[in-house]
Structure formats: C-alpha cells, structure tokens
Amino acid sequence: MTNTETMTTEVVVVGSGPGGAAVARKLSAAGRRVLILEWGDDNPPEPGLFPNPTRYFGGLRLMKHSIMKTSSAPVMKMVRGLTTGGSTMMYAGVCEEAPPEKFAAHGIDLDDEIRAIKKDIVIRPLADEQLGEKARMLAQSARQLGLPWKNCDRFFLDPAKFRQGSLFMGDRTGARWDARRWVLDAVGHGATLLNGTRCEKVLIEQNRAIGVQAVDRNKGALRIQADTVVLAAGGIGSPQILRNSGLAEAGQSLCNDPYLIAFGYVGKDRRLSGRGESNRQAGVLLDGGVTLADATVPGMVYMQMLKEQGIRGRMFAGRQALSLLVEIADDSDGSLDAEGGICKHLTARDLEKLEYGKRVARDILQHAGARDIWFSRIAAVHPAGTCRIGEIVDADLKTRFDNVYVADASVLPESLAVPPVLTILALGGRLAGHLLRTGQG
C-alpha cells in the first residue's frame, strides 16, 4: 500500500499561468496561506544564444500533453506551456484589452482590475524605429493599403532590455514580463509552490470541497486539505479536473482562436534582416474578429510548415521571406472528449473569416513586393471557454460546488478576438478580491 502525504492550507491554487499567478499573488499579499500546485517544473528564462524551449513544454516527459492535436478535421496543432508561468513562458507578450461588452453581458466589469494591472506592469508598444525590418515593411504596406495597422501594446519587465527576437519562446533578455514573475512575488509573500505536482481531482463532500488529490512526481500521492480551491490549470486542464470531480458538463464550448501563417518571398537579390524578429510587433483587428500581424516562426517550425504543405525550394529562403499571422475569433464549437482528446470543428463562419484574412494577407504581402505566396496549416494557442461564465461558473467564477472557483482562460464566455492574458489577469485579480471580501480567501 502506498502512503499518501497530507498537507493543509487555506487556499490551494491549481496551475501557475496568469490566472493562478494573479490569484495567488493577491491572496498571499493579503496574508492568506496559499499553496500553488504546478504540473510542470520551474524554468527560469535562460540567457545565451541557444535556449532550450522544450523546457516550457514540460520537457520530453510532458510534451505529449503540451503539443496536442485536435481529433477532428481539419487537424489543428494546439500548444500550451507546462511550467511555472504557464503559456506566458512562451508567449509573444502582446497585451490587448477585450471588448468590455463580452463581460458586461454577464454583469462583470473588469475596468478597475485592468487599471490596476496597467499600474503594476509596464505596458507599451514598440516605437516605430524599434520594429524589425520585416515588420516595418509589412506595416508600411498595410498602411499604404489603408489599414489602421498599429504597433501592439506588450507586457514589459524592462523595455530598455528589448532586442529583436527576444520576446518569444522564452525571453533571454529580461525585457518581457511573464506570469512566473507574479508567482515568484506570491512565494515572496509566503505562498508555497509545488512543482512537478499534478492535481487529479477536487475532493467533494456534501457539495463542498475539502481539498484536492494530486500526484507529486517524486513523492507520489498527495492530499491537500484546503478551505478554498481555485482551479487555474488553463482551458484544457481545468475542465479535465472538474470532470474528474463529478462535473461532467465541463469541457464543452471550446474556442481557440485558430490561426495560420501566410508566407511570401521578395526577390533573391534582397537579403532581409537575418536574425529572427519578435513576433506580432504590429497589426490590425478587422471587423468580425480577424487579426493580421507580422509573424515570425522559429526555423524548425518554418521547416515543418514547408514540409506539411509540400512547398519545395524554399528551405534556405528565410532571408527573403515575409510572413503574416491570420487569426480569427472562432465560434465556441469544440469540446474535450472523455479521453481528454480535443474535438474542434471550424464552422462555415470560421472558414469565411479565415478566407477573408487570407485575401487581406495576400494583398499586404503582394503590395510589399512578395511573391509565391502560400499558407501554413491551421493551428491554435488560445484554448478557452471550456468552463465558461454563465454555464460552468457564475459571475463570481464559482462552480456549483460551494468553495470551488475557476480563474483562467477556461471561463472566457467566448473568443475575445484579442490575445487573452490581460483579461485572464484581470479575472484572477477580481476573484482574489471577491474571496478576500467574502472571507473565503
């Protein structure tokens, strides 16, 4: 018989992405005893030329859980971070405010939280002269075509340290803010962070949580007794835990902001900036929720995309390639299946949006002088909506269990049409405030 170690805390927070980090930081700053369970390891950003981004995928041990594929056509690759800080350890750092009406419909106002975050984190766009050569060419082309192309706001820790290529797949410079910083703040306030620990389910007695059941990679089975449980395991993780805990209806209504990359090539005589540029430096959100922005993919990913689409003769043409992101706000038409697989159809409306985005991308690339345009397969990095407000949680982010809450991308009522981190931080901060006010935190 194996021994189960038991620990006790006031609040257990499951997951340390932006949702979990925001809750843990605010509660621990107010003196609450907080325990953070994180499935992945803690991976501080590495300096040096060749950082190893697989660490953020949970290493070889967890990679099959972080690089996933949908089980429905068209097959979409979906990626998430399994590490302290969650997916923000590999994000582009773009900061956008969601349309307030998406939350007003549920009686939620995030204005105060967003104002507080903007005081706490340096948020600003790159200046025109900081844009990389390729991003500048695309911005110029889009603006000449009359598109309101703007430099994207981004989360900075120290903007003075910014250099091109540094804001993606792990920041080697210390320029970019990520959620791990707030997890470390929480630990500084006295919170305990347990890495390598996967929460399996919430332990429920008479509709109340008495804690959670987890597995620590080294110690084995763990039982955490807690007064309050906050799930922040992300758009895939939180519904899985709720299902294991008896809430079978979690895991529906998945949206994931599907995207593709459009590539085109300037003439062989041109040699554009050699170093990888940062991702999504400037772009536009068109009506209906179609985003276009400059996009740079790591070399390995470029090779893979060429192979998938059967494009020949372009392997060494990176210096001539211009590339654009086409991302859409999709319908909430996906779900998790019983085995944890992801089913995500694209509706007729989604496909129309993608076609529209491809047409605009083609115009921008051609106007910038690019030819031989092709499009990558569809992928996604924003899984959300699987515990959405109004269905699985109420406006206070409470589930139907008395003391079990959710604070992450899974509660988003629909696709936000913008990158979600700012909104998730605001929802986490708002939940922590609610718990403190009601004496639960």
Ligand SMILES: Cc1cc2nc3c(=O)[nH]c(=O)nc-3n(C[C@H](O)[C@H](O)[C@H](O)COP(=O)(O)OP(=O)(O)OC[C@H]3O[C@@H](n4cnc5c(N)ncnc54)[C@H](O)[C@@H]3O)c2cc1C
């Ligand atoms: C490549 C990439 C680029 C992106 N760029 C941007 C961008 O520029 N701007 C933006 O706003 N958004 C961006 N995003 C999206 C953004 O990072 C995510 O939407 C956001 O991090 C989701 O936050 P979350 O708190 O819901 O969950 P996550 O960040 O996914 O964190 C959840 C955490 O929970 C842990 N976990 C999961 N299951 C369990 C379990 N059972 N037990 C314990 N722990 C568990 C995971 O290991 C993870 O650390 C990007 C995402 C990716 C992948």
